[in-house]
Amino acid sequence: MGSNLIILVCLIVLGVVGFYFYNFHASLSGENADWGAFGSYFGGILSPIISGVAVYLIAKTYALQKRELGELKKAQAKQIELSALTAILNSNLTNIGILQTEKSALQKDFGDEVLLKAEYDLASPKSLVGLEKGKDWDDAIEQQIDAHLKHEDYMDAIKSKGSYYVRVKDRIDEIEPEIDQLRAENEAIKTKIEILLS
Numbered sequence: 001m002g003s004n005l006i007i008l009v010c011l012i013v014l015g016v017v018g019f020y021f022y023n024f025h026a027s028l029s030g031e032n033a034d035w036g037a038f039g040s041y042f043g044g045i046l047s048p049i050i051s052g053v054a055v056y057l058i059a060k061t062y063a064l065q066k067r068e069l070g071e072l073k074k075a076q077a078k079q080i081e082l083s084a085l086t087a088i089l090n091s092n093l094t095n096i097g098i099l100q101t102e103k104s105a106l107q108k109d110f111g112d113e114v115l116l117k118a119e120y121d122l123a124s125p126k127s128l129v130g131l132e133k134g135k136d137w138d139d140a141i142e143q144q145i146d147a148h149l150k151h152e153d154y155m156d157a158i159k160s161k162g163s164y165y166v167r168v169k170d171r172i173d174e175i176e177p178e179i180d181q182l183r184a185e186n187e188a189i190k191t192k193i194e195i196l197l198s
Contacts, residue, residue, distance in 0.1 A: 009053055016045050082196050089189045092182045099182075103175045106168050 159166055 005053065005057075009050070012049055013046060016042060078196055082193065085189050085193050085196070089186055089193075092186050092189075096179055096182050099175050099179050103172055106172050106175075 155169075
């Protein structure tokens with residue numbers, strides 16, 4: 001576009017000069033008055049054309065700068081959002097570490113590993129998912145009932161240690177869902193970051 005405009009301006013200048021010499025002088029004049037008339041003619045015709053071209057170029061430059069500024073603002077907004085998401089992700093990872101440390105410290109309060117046994121027994125029974133009624137089903141139900149009874153025994157043992165241990169057990173029970181929630185939030189944040197980077 002720029003080279004076409006330069007060619008057009010050059011053709012206009014050559015046309016104006018050529019037209020002048022064709023109509024008024026076949027060769028260069030030695031008279032000052034002729035040069036003055038030529039200057040007036042040349043300036044009078046070409047000044048508005050050159051001014052128009054200058055205005056057009058200024059308008060094109062303004063539009064280009066406006067577009068580039070808009071793209072820069074979008075890139076900056078994207079970078080700010082990316083930084084914010086990364087900060088939240090790092091904060092969540094730190095919080096997960098703190099919660100895991102807290103859980104480990106609380107579990108150490110149970111010197112006889114009562115709590116660990118209670119958690120293990122609840123997690124150990126065979127799942128009922130995919131089982132049909134019959135011997136396997138009955139075995140799984142029996143394991144589930146046995147696990148819950150053992151769990152209740154362990155919980156009674158915890159309660160017998162005192163209210164502090166009950167509060168500790170309650171807090172331990174709260175920690176894992178908090179960790180799961182933070183992990184789920186991190187997965188959603190990672191997806192957003194991947195979308196921003198693509």
